[in-house]
Amino acid sequence: MATKKELRIGLIGTGFMGRTHSNGYNRVPNFFPELEYTPVLKAVCSRNAEKVQAFADQWGYESIETDWKALVARDDIDAVDICTPNDTHAEIAIAAAAEGKMILCEKPLARSLAEGEQMVDAVDKAGVANTVWYNYRRLPAVSLAKQIVASGKLGRIFHYRANFLQDWTINADVPQGGTGTWRMDLEAAGSGVTGDLLAHCIDTAMWINGGITDVSAVTETFVKERMHTLTGKVQPVGIDDACIFHCHFENGSLGLFESTRYARGHKALYTLEINGEHASIRWDLHDLNRLEYFDHSDESIVRGWRSIHVTDGDQPYMDKWWVPGLGIGYEHGFVHQVADFLKSLETGEPCSPTFKDALETQKVCEAVINSAKSRSWQDTGVEWTEK
Numbered sequence: 001m002a003t004k005k006e007l008r009i010g011l012i013g014t015g016f017m018g019r020t021h022s023n024g025y026n027r028v029p030n031f032f033p034e035l036e037y038t039p040v041l042k043a044v045c046s047r048n049a050e051k052v053q054a055f056a057d058q059w060g061y062e063s064i065e066t067d068w069k070a071l072v073a074r075d076d077i078d079a080v081d082i083c084t085p086n087d088t089h090a091e092i093a094i095a096a097a098a099e100g101k102m103i104l105c106e107k108p109l110a111r112s113l114a115e116g117e118q119m120v121d122a123v124d125k126a127g128v129a130n131t132v133w134y135n136y137r138r139l140p141a142v143s144l145a146k147q148i149v150a151s152g153k154l155g156r157i158f159h160y161r162a163n164f165l166q167d168w169t170i171n172a173d174v175p176q177g178g179t180g181t182w183r184m185d186l187e188a189a190g191s192g193v194t195g196d197l198l199a200h201c202i203d204t205a206m207w208i209n210g211g212i213t214d215v216s217a218v219t220e221t222f223v224k225e226r227m228h229t230l231t232g233k234v235q236p237v238g239i240d241d242a243c244i245f246h247c248h249f250e251n252g253s254l255g256l257f258e259s260t261r262y263a264r265g266h267k268a269l270y271t272l273e274i275n276g277e278h279a280s281i282r283w284d285l286h287d288l289n290r291l292e293y294f295d296h297s298d299e300s301i302v303r304g305w306r307s308i309h310v311t312d313g314d315q316p317y318m319d320k321w322w323v324p325g326l327g328i329g330y331e332h333g334f335v336h337q338v339a340d341f342l343k344s345l346e347t348g349e350p351c352s353p354t355f356k357d358a359l360e361t362q363k364v365c366e367a368v369i370n371s372a373k374s375r376s377w378q379d380t381g382v383e384w385t386e387k
């Protein structure tokens with residue numbers, strides 16, 4: 001067997017994303033054997049030594065750290081993977097870039113545009129490979145949606161619509177801050193559903209349909225005060241619990257986006273729909289292997305929404321998995337991102353979305369929050385060049 005080049009990973013954060021990424025690194029050698037590079041799980045870091053050791057044992061990391069600064073400084077790490085809450089992304093990424101490490105950073109890139117800009121500067125100056133885990137792009141049905149739109153089958157695009165709905169914060173007893181509920185704390189998260197959930201929808205939307213030029217938004221915080229886990233006091237809630245915005249895209253189409261954690265019955269429902277002159281597409285995370293497609297040029301007696309089961313070998317990524325007709329899951333988007341990052345090291349092409357690409361999503365998020373605050377339309381300043 002030819003010897004593989006090693007990409008020695010240092011992963012920081014052992015929660016939800018720490019698990020999805022570790023699974024990705026472990027699966028890639030089996031399902032993408034043609035890649036020149038192979039991930040080596042060199043070290044994992046989180047603050048509790050006992051817990052991080054258990055995580056290392058479970059997922060196969062060679063060593064542990066309890067201080068991310070020690071991990072970032074290690075000579076035997078090539079790439080730092082940031083799976084920690086949003087308030088740590090900038091500090092870790094800037095330190096990792098200064099050590100010459102490649103960086104794979106969780107989304108949103110940062111808490112704010114200003115932080116994101118510093119991160120882009122840091123990786124540019126260091127010249128290190130970087131990517132942000134907007135994983136939904138790498139689900140086969142979503143990738144196929146992009147291919148279909150790019151092929152021109154929809155013709156002129158009129159509408160792009162996306163929702164990301166949850167219901168886990170309706171109870172006013174859910175605290176803010178600290179482990180598990182850092183998303184409820186403005187300081188740790190940067191924003192509420194805008195940065196947490198809509199950022200995904202915005203990334204996918206611009207990837208498929210081009211830049212968003214201006215936005216008009218409303219946000220609401222339904223529960224105004226919550227116990228703060230770190231202070232033990234009831235404090236004002238600073239995040240947006242719900243956000244609805246509409247916008248223009250550079251291509252002249254209109255966008256409509258909604259996200260909330262107050263949609264009773266919805267746990268993680270991400271849906272998108274695109275309406276063009278000739279055809280429409282829709283997708284639903286709860287049925288992630290399917291892409292629905294309506295083509296007006298079909299003969300009228302059989303015209304209707306087609307349900308495409310995206311499991312064929314000539315559809316994106318599916319030649320890597322089982323046989324046609326057999327589906328894959330949520331976790332595969334992360335496996336695909338690891339594979340694409342390794343491939344990018346082979347080809348020298350950036351692995352999108354890079355920090356620079358993710359900064360464009362950050363611009364939209366910031367414009368959305370500013371629009372809601374000022375009750376006015378806001379230009380995003382997006383310069384979308386990614387294809």
Ligand SMILES: NC(=O)c1ccc[n+]([C@@H]2O[C@H](COP(=O)([O-])OP(=O)(O)OC[C@H]3O[C@@H](n4cnc5c(N)ncnc54)[C@H](O)[C@@H]3O)[C@@H](O)[C@H]2O)c1
Binds near residue numbers: 017046086
């Ligand atoms: N791509 C996606 O679909 C997706 C989904 C969920 C979360 N995220 C993003 O991933 C990041 C992490 O989210 P999560 O859901 O995994 O959070 P989590 O709360 O499940 O895990 C966070 C982990 O970070 C560790 N941690 C926190 N501060 C640390 C520090 N200073 N040093 C070392 N370790 C520290 C915690 O101990 C924990 O292990 C966030 O930026 C979030 O927005 C992305």
